[in-house]
Amino acid sequence: MINAYSANGTITTLAPADALQQLPENIVWIDLVHPTAQEDSYVEGLLGIQVPTRDDLKDIEPSSRLYIEKGAVFMTASLVWRADSNSPELTDIAFILAGSRLVTVRYAEPKSFQLFIAALGRNSDDLRDGPTMLARLLETIADRTAEVLEHAVDHIDKLSIDIFRDRGKRRPPQFLEGKLADIAEFHRLVSKVRDSLNSLSRLLAFLMNVPLIHDDMSDKNLCQTVAHDVTTLSEHAAFIASNIAFLLDASLGLINVEQNSIIKIFSIASVVFLPPTLVASIYGMNFKYMPELDWHLGYPLAILGMLLSAIIPFFFFRWKGWL
Template sequence: MIKAYRANGSETVLTPDHSSPPLADDIVWIDLLHPTPEEDRFVEGLLDISVPTRDELKDIEPSSRLYVEKASVFMTASLVWRADTDDPQLTDVAFILARDRLLTVRYAEPKSFHLFVAAFGRVPEDMANGCAVLAHLLETIADRTAEILETAIGRIDTLSSEIFRDRGKRRPPKFLEGKLAEIAECHRLIGKVRDSLGSLSRVLTFLMNTHAVTSDKETAKLCKTVARDVASLSEHVGFVAANISFLLDASLGLINVEQNAIIKIFSIASVVFLPPTLVASIYGMNFQHMPELGWSFGYPMALVAMIISAVVPFFFFRWKGWL
């Protein structure tokens, strides 16, 4: 699908028709969403550029994501999408500045684009050209990334409360093992956010050195603000990642503690019942000369001996603090 946006915020759907008139002068942004080869060729003819295909976006090397060709600026960034699901992903989006227009090529639908389209055109004077549109779009992407990060932090805080709440109350190992999967999901999301922020940082650094930005003071100022926001978010992501690592280590430690406590109970139980078993074994032997077997009080005496041999180790363990 090819959508074209004017500076006033109005939207137009373009169709690959060779008899179509040339682009209107007030169109500042063309958005290619899941484009077909025919749509790629149509836009290439309109803007006189080479539109990267889906395979080219995937196979492009990190060092070749930012370049200038025929006075057009090509940039590729990795954005987080499906962040609200259990399977967040990164999608590569191409940002191309072709003269005074912005062309985006994407094969996914990050929420940041929906947010930007909804707000597009509210301040028409700020959307005079494609470079300004790109700066505001990157600002929206950074804001959406911050929102994703805040949501992840909320999930981590909830997990921390569930794991460490009521420290005197024991948590079964299965409960903690279930939390490990949730911690892994948070770790995966934070990893995607970190990769996306690194990609955005490189795009902004490259963009701020282009002529289109250096010649526009307002756009350059906005790009610097977004770059600072991205740098701040990157530092915060590192802090959150460290918290996740601590939470993971603590959960594994608690699992070991609970498992050791279970083994400890079985060990103490076996030690407590070992002396009574010894007494019962002695008097269960069938030797002819065992005086106690002929005593009238031999049976209760054996029972008392077994009880005492079990109680004494129990209180000894309590005295030592092992129970």
């Protein structure tokens, strides 16, 4: 699908069947969403550029993601999408500055694009051309990334409270093992965000040296602001990642403590019942001459001896604080 946006925020859907030979002058952004090969060729014919394919976007070499060809600026960034789900992913999106127009090629629908498109009508006075449109779009992407990290921090704080509350109460290891899945989920999200921020940082460093941006003080200042925000968000994401690592280590440590407590109970139980077992083993021997066998009180005394041999170690361990 090809969506064309004008400077005043109006949207037009283009199709190869329209057979347009030239784009209207007021079109400043062309957004290709899940484009077909025919739609790619159609846009290439209108703008005189080569539109990257899905395979081209997956290339991780910096020289293949950031370059200038025939006066057009080609940039590829990895953005987080499905951040609100249990399986966040990275999607590669191409940003192309072809003269005064911006072209984006994407095979996913990140929320940042939805937010930017929804606000086009309100910010139409500031969106005079493609470079400005790109700078504002990158600003929205940074704001959306900050929102994702903010939500992650809130959930991690709640997770921390769940893990460390009621420390005086003994909880089964299954409770903490269930929290490990939540920790892994947030670790995956923050990792994706950090990869996205690194990608945006490289894109912005390249973009600010492009003449279309460098020669326009307004766009350059906005890109510098977004670059500073991305750097700050990267540092914040690293801090969140360290907190997640601490939660993981703490959860594993608490699981070990709980398991050791269970093993300690079994060890103490075996030690407590070892003396009675010894007494019972002695009087279970089949020797012919055992004086206690002729005692009238031999049986109750043996039972009493077994009870005392179990009770005394129990109270001794309790006095030592081992129970």
